[in-house]
Amino acid sequence: MRNFRSIRRKPSAADGDLALFLSRWIRAPLRIGALAPSSPRLGREMAKAIDVTRPEPVIELGGGTGRITRALLEAGVAPEKLVVIENDAELASLLRERFPELRVVKGDARELLALLMPLGVVAASAVVSGLPLLSMPHETQRRIVEQAFALMGRDGTFVQFTYGPMSPVGARVRAGLKAEVTGRVWRNFPPASVWRYRRRESVA
Numbered sequence: 001m002r003n004f005r006s007i008r009r010k011p012s013a014a015d016g017d018l019a020l021f022l023s024r025w026i027r028a029p030l031r032i033g034a035l036a037p038s039s040p041r042l043g044r045e046m047a048k049a050i051d052v053t054r055p056e057p058v059i060e061l062g063g064g065t066g067r068i069t070r071a072l073l074e075a076g077v078a079p080e081k082l083v084v085i086e087n088d089a090e091l092a093s094l095l096r097e098r099f100p101e102l103r104v105v106k107g108d109a110r111e112l113l114a115l116l117m118p119l120g121v122v123a124a125s126a127v128v129s130g131l132p133l134l135s136m137p138h139e140t141q142r143r144i145v146e147q148a149f150a151l152m153g154r155d156g157t158f159v160q161f162t163y164g165p166m167s168p169v170g171a172r173v174r175a176g177l178k179a180e181v182t183g184r185v186w187r188n189f190p191p192a193s194v195w196r197y198r199r200r201e202s203v204a
């Protein structure tokens, strides 16, 4: 007969991530922006939106516990090309532990170019963002998106997920960019859409 002991299971790494995420969210809900880490499916959908074969670095913003980071590596982004920016000290040190082969920078994405300068990173093919952009003021969004495109030049791709129905990059900030939804992930908490932004002249 099944009893409670037989269905009790050992806590998994995912349970640990959820607990950590919740504890960070309780301290700073707007800065963390989600109750739970992205699902592996959402990570894969984010990675599908970029061209992983390009030689320039890929920058991930707001790495969290590393769900999107892992998906980018599994999709074929070479570890030496991937740089992760994370502003929460505890999450940044978890990312360093989990991905010792990567460059993880503890810092604010609003200072993107200055954070990358000491690493000698002055160009990128894609910026993949897990930042809570929607809860950021327009000026902060603009500052982050402009620096991302300054880094990427003409053919860059900025990717952002959102839980809402609208573009997570505000209308004034995305002027001059082509915005498209590249995927929807129902098996995520909450369900999410992946948005891709590219310069209009590069996709015309």
Ligand SMILES: C[S@@+](CC[C@H](N)C(=O)[O-])C[C@H]1O[C@@H](n2cnc3c(N)ncnc32)[C@H](O)[C@@H]1O
Pocket (backbone or CB within 6 Å): 031, 032, 033, 034, 036, 037, 038, 061, 062, 063, 064, 065, 066, 067, 068, 085, 086, 087, 088, 091, 107, 108, 109, 110, 130, 131, 132
């Ligand atoms: C919604 S969580 C996403 C985490 C992870 N990418 C995922 O998908 O599970 C947002 C992450 O962005 C980080 N973050 C928020 N504002 C930031 C900023 N200005 N600069 C860098 N990281 C930031 C938070 O600490 C948090 O880890």
